[in-house]
Amino acid sequence: MSYETLLTQDELDFIQSVHQNPLLNPRDVLSSLTVKGGTQVRDLLTRLAAHEHVTIQAQVADQKMSFPLRLVEDEFHAQHLQLGAPSIFEEGPVIRPWRLTLAEPVALEDVRARPGYLWITEVSFKGLLVDVRNNRRPPRQFSQWFSPTGYERIAVRATLERKTEEGFYAYRLSQRDVDETERLRQFILQQHRLAHPALHA
Template identity: 65%
Template structure:
């Protein structure tokens, strides 16, 4: 190699191998969105997404998935629409957020990881249904951590709404941290995929 060469042959070989690796050239199909409806449709959707919330809604059986669309800029300064994590609703006498019934209740934890008396039986992106273990009154509010097995823990803040006929307590979630809300939605979406693989195939 000449003294003024920037890269060694090993480095060049590595870069070429990375460039031709098919795994690295795959796009995340679950979050990208290509609009092939012509320039006018693309421009209209881009303008709408830039000024207001734009969503795509899918309906199957008794459930609705609402995907937010976000405007993102790539490295070439081109604007693209990207799908966000959906909110999942279920139809019934009234439309409500889809609730994930946990196979085994999960105890909410304090900041140190110690178990509280509140055990989650069902969770949605808007609320939780909890069992109170021990001889304590249900708290009017809580600020605890939800740690389902195999997932990073998620901060939850809840306000007591009511007691159910089954003796469980419904709490409305008041999530002030957008990233925690997004992580909760991701968890619920992952579980929805496991329960309804035909929808996400």
Template identity: 60%
Template sequence: MPVDALLTQDELDFIRTMQHNPQLNVRDTTASLLVNGGTQIRDLLTRLAANEQVTIQAQFENQQMSFPLQLVEDEFHALHLQLGAPSIYEEGPMVRPWRLMLKEPVVLETEKGQISHYWVREISCEGVLLEVRDGHRPPRRFSLWFSPEGHEPMPLHGTLRRKTEQGHYAYQLRQDNPQETERLRQYILAQHRRTHPQMHA
């Protein structure tokens, strides 16, 4: 290698390895959005996404998916349209958020990691069904952490809505900031992919 070379042979080999790694060359197609239809449509969507909540709806059998359209800024400060994690709804006598029924209930924890008496049996982006154990009364409101296996803990804030026929308690969720909402949506989406792989193929 010439004396004035900018990179060593090891550095060149590393770069070549990175370029030929198939896992690093796969685009994330779940978040990308290509708008075909000219600059007028793209400009209109960009203006709407900057000032209003814009969603793209998809229908599959008895389920609806509502993708938020967001403006994101890249490292060069250019703005791009990007799809966020969808809200998933199921149709029936009424349209309601798709609920993940957990195989095993997950205990809610305090901020310090102490377990509570409240166990999540079902969860959606808008609500949670709790089982209350050890003779405790259901709280009117709670702020606890949901820590499903393999995922970072997520804060949940719920308000009691009703008691079910099975003796569980339905709570409406209220997330305090958009990042919390997005993390819960991403978790629900990942579980929906496992449950309904044909919709995400």
């Protein structure tokens, strides 16, 4: 019995290269974690990750990254340790989350992808700096969609903290969905790579 080849070797090589390209698969960049040091260390980390909030810290220049360590189950019900996208902090007189200043403000959208009067000017994994337009009052809370160019939209929930001297409004993120939180962190990490390529070389 002869079998017909569905894909050529060139097509298979291309699919493999796309799958392994971290720029095309940003969620996979930090996903795998190999633990050296024997089964005792791996077992300890696995037990901790199953019951506690575990992070791995990295310090580079004046920035600190905190990677969450999670226990995930694959399709064969085997458990693996996996790194999530990091929380990025800037050190100075006060340690604060790294803020991405957007080149152009991005309008928050409703569920039907219609832009509203809230425009994001800065984003961090903890909060947003928002420009409230059209002489509207800033809402106490909102649940909208953040759609930066070239990225899948991200659901954001936030609560008003204060008005800044520049007339913007600082909102504290209160994400409930773990996947949305991870997607926001992935977006911030990708932008951090672009802003600080030497740290990610």
